[in-house]
Amino acid sequence: MNIDIDRLTEDQLVDINNRIVQRLRFLDQMRAHSQMLEFKIGDRVMFNPDNRGPVTGMLTRYNKKTVTIITESGQKWTVSPMLISIVVTPATDTVLKNQMLKLPSK
Numbered sequence: 001m002n003i004d005i006d007r008l009t010e011d012q013l014v015d016i017n018n019r020i021v022q023r024l025r026f027l028d029q030m031r032a033h034s035q036m037l038e039f040k041i042g043d044r045v046m047f048n049p050d051n052r053g054p055v056t057g058m059l060t061r062y063n064k065k066t067v068t069i070i071t072e073s074g075q076k077w078t079v080s081p082m083l084i085s086i087v088v089t090p091a092t093d094t095v096l097k098n099q100m101l102k103l104p105s106k
Contacts, residue, residue, distance in 0.1 A: 032065040035081040044087040045069060047079050056087050 005013065039045065039059050046056040047069070057071035067084065069077045 029065055032081060036062050036067060039067065039081065039084065039086070045084040046087050047077075047084045049077075059084070 003016075005016075008016070041059055041061070043059045044056060045059050046054050048054050055069075055071055055075075055077065057069040057075075057077065059067050060070050061068035063078065065080070066078045067081050069079055069084070071077065
């Protein structure tokens with residue numbers, strides 16, 4: 001679809017601009033939401049904030065485009081789900097292995 005924007009009025013251009021911005025925000029929210037689904041509340045996660053070492057904590061909440069993480073020291077972080085990863089500890093590794101053993105064979 002081609003739109004000749006040279007023939008549009010200022011009001012029409014503003015309307016198109018608002019609709020484009022709204023659509024881009026929606027797509028960004030959908031992308032963040034799909035990334036959030038890779039994690040569940042209670043997961044131990046880590047991320048690397050600027051100018052600091054890795055931070056680990058527990059995912060406690062889903063927000064619109066971010067997740068809330070509480071660290072062992074009680075700090076509260078709001079982080080994009082694109083920046084976090086699951087922390088695999090020996091205990092969670094054992095749980096994962098046990099789950100794999102329970103999978104039905106094909």
